[in-house]
Amino acid sequence: MRRYWMLLIILVCLLLCGGVVFGGQTGVDIQSYHITMKVEPENDLLRLSVTMELTKSDNLDEFMVLFTSFANIQSIKAKDRATDGGWVNMLYRAIDGDTVFLGVHHELLYSTDISVQFEYVLAFGDISDRLALYREHRWYPMILGDIAIYEFSADLPDDYIFISTGEPVETNNWSQDDNSKVNTKVPVSKFPVVIARKGLYVKYEVEDEFTGRSLILYTLSLNDEGQGILGSTVAGLFEYLHDLYGEYRHQNLVLLENHEIKGVDVSSGMIMFGNHVIENLQKGQPQMLHTAVAQQWFGSGAFAEIKGKGYCFFTISLPQYLSMLYLRDAEDEAAFEREVNSALSQYKPLAGTDADIPVIDITELHSRQKARVIYGKGPYILDQLRRGLGDKDFVDFISRLYGEFNGRVMTYDGFMNALRKADRSKSIAGWVRLMLSTTGMP
Secondary structure, X not given: OHHHHHHHHHHHHXXXXXXXXXXXXXXXXXXXXXXXXXXXXXXXXXXXXXXXXXXXXXXXXXXXXXXXXXXXXXXXXXXEOOOOOOOXXXXXXXXXXXXEEEEOOHHHOOOOEEEEEEEEEEOOXXXXXXXXXXXXXXXXXXXOOOOEEEEEEEEOOOOEEEEEOOEEOOOOOOOOOXXXXXXXXXXXXXXXXXXXXXXXXXXXXXXXXXXXXXXXXXXXXXXXXXXXXXXXXXXXXXXXXXXXXXXXXXXXEEEEEOOOOOOEEEEOOEEEEOXXXXXXXXXXXXXXXXXXXXXXXXXXXXXXXXXXXXXXXXXXXXXXXXXXXXXXXXXXXXXXXXXHHHHHHHHHHHOOOOOOOOHHHOOOOOOHHHHHHHHHHHHHHHHHHHHHHOHHHHHHHHHHHHHHHOOOEEOHHXXXXXXXXXXXXXXXXXXXXXXXXXXXXX
């Protein structure tokens, strides 16, 4: 169990601690991305054109984005979307490594709906076999905390494929095997892409008759039996969440084996997993993968406010607890109680000490103490919440919460407002607020 606990900490570090510089900013909202990429494996180069459609505050003359310092920027241009005027060059300056300040052209100073286009070349090293691009690479300009619709197209050599979230876009020459263009159709918080030589990955696809969705596995080392175990492990929880709390918002869930990561990397519609997940599955320990799947509903479905109150509670504790409830239904009450109590036992030695931290104040996990609070006290609070509301009202509360914030950012105030409406006894919401905002146990 101690080993499993450490793996959970690794998982969180991968999810949340990827060099965050800032979380959002006032006055700018990116609504959509149109990304085109030309892949040149012979030169280890990616040539990209990224157009962002955004709204900005009137009179805003400068804003910043996260963007890799490895980019050879060829141009940054902007135009007014409302008038469909011509492109004008933007002034820019890079600071602090992966942050770029953009100066708004005087012609666009009072424009509120603009398009911004980056043209650049990236050299991330050897891409002869495979290249995985994560949000942490800052491979396209972004504002952390923004959610947007993505359209992505790739110009690839014939012996390469790309794998990402999103659904294929049919073109005039489109065929069932063509995945050169995808669209997320619903807003997502990040857009990972894997470029690989054909034949490197084994593709295993299962259409879930119950949900009407597809589970698509891309594996490097798993045999047929291992693929079956992985698929069935995901499918059971996937159906449970889809049925109980709300329809899955994408048509596909992609699971991709990636040995560069130790735990998992979760994004909307896509989960990358490393060796530790495979090893745990072989030992009959699916918890890490289960939490990642549940994050498709809370964390990468209903998003949390980055660096906002309760960020880690909403993105980790809540999906972790939902996966625990699935264990209760899939196995029995005793198995569920063991999971809740085992997690809580990690927090109890810390409870009420000087090192203890209120749950809502934890927005990043850079220490074991914070991990113990989120993984131990967080599920305990949710378990008491469920018992206070009753099973049926708890399910109704979570499903309404998902429905209200699906594809949107859920704040702490939004969560508490929804809970107060669900609290018929008028007592459990106040207890939850107290437990989230103070240290120790009752």
